[in-house]
Structure formats: C-alpha cells, structure tokens
Amino acid sequence: MRLVRITAPSTGVVSLDDARAHLRVTDTSEDQLISDYIMAASGYLDARDGVLGEALVTQSWRLYMDAPAEVTLPLGPVQSITVVKYLDANGTEQTFGSTNYRLSGADFILVDGAAWPITANREDAFWIDYAAGYGPATSVPMTVRSAALLMIAELYERRAMDASGGPSEAFKMLLAAGRSERGLF
Secondary structure, three states, X not given: OEEEEEEOOOOOOOOHHHHHHHHOOOOOOOHHHHHHHXXXXXXXXXXXXXXXXXXXXXXXXXXXXXXXXXXXXXXXXEEEEEEEEEEEOOOOEEEOOHXXXXXXXXXXXXXXXXXXXXXXXXXXXXXXXXXXXXXOHHHOOHHHHHHHHHHHHHHHHHOOEOOOOOEOHHHHHHHHHHHHHHOOO
C-alpha cells in the first residue's frame, strides 16, 4: 500500500487573524512572516508526516493497493470516499461503483452481495481517493489549534533563538520533522 496526498489543505490550522491576535500584532507589515509560521506549524502537526499522524484541515488522499481488499484507511478522520478506481486485467482504468462498498468510520468494506473486481497485477492496481480532516480550521480541536498558536508565537518571538542564543525548541522540532520527512540528516 502507498498513500499519496492529492490535495493539500487550502489553509493552515489557524487563520492569520487568529495568529495575529495571539501574537498581539495589530498591523499587517509582518503578515507574510506570520503566514509562513502558520504553514510551518501546520506542516509539523498535520497529516501522515506530522507528529499527530492525522489530517487536520480537509485534504484529499489516495491509497494505492495491489489488489482490492477491505482496509482501514490509514489517515483520518475520514470524511468521505471520493472515488474508487482500478486497472482491470487488461490495464484499462475502471470505476468501482459506490454501491459495492461502504464506509464505516475509516473502514472501507465490501457490501454483502458485491464482488471485488479482477485487477491487473501491479502495485497500484486498485486505489481509493478520499477526503480526510476535521473540516475547516475552525473545526480542528482547540487543543491542536492552541498548540499551533504556541509554536507560531515561539517562532515569531524568538526568531529561531532561545535565551541562551541557541536554536529554539520550535526550530529544533521543525528541523527534526524535516529530517524524518525527507531523510536529510
């Protein structure tokens, strides 16, 4: 199985207005910097590679499988299945109709009386596109949004340095996330 993000969230986990209010910034001169910090904090927390391991703001994912099977979709909370497709034995793309399966929480389940299609012999012969996340940023749990605001504040106020002149904890966390995500170090 292989999981690929199709569409990233359209916003960060908190809004620019919320971040500005938390930082007590009243003008717009540093909006780009604050927006960058919002995206950095969101990236650290969100999705498959984030420390929380779940989708926060609505986003689209594709799960590739070598053969059709009942499966727990690996990244939730799952909102809906968008489409299920497969490559038939001849390698032609087909749609697996929604009357053949149901979603129970994050579980993709074949309904009674339905049959799995015969697929090509490939690692990506069967795929499920789905929407995951809590919805808009305002629907993300407040504890997560508060954590993001704290990280944004640390990045903004300390500008990557702690009181001893060394890297801040937020800086270290973001760097560690980049390291594990991309195998840089």
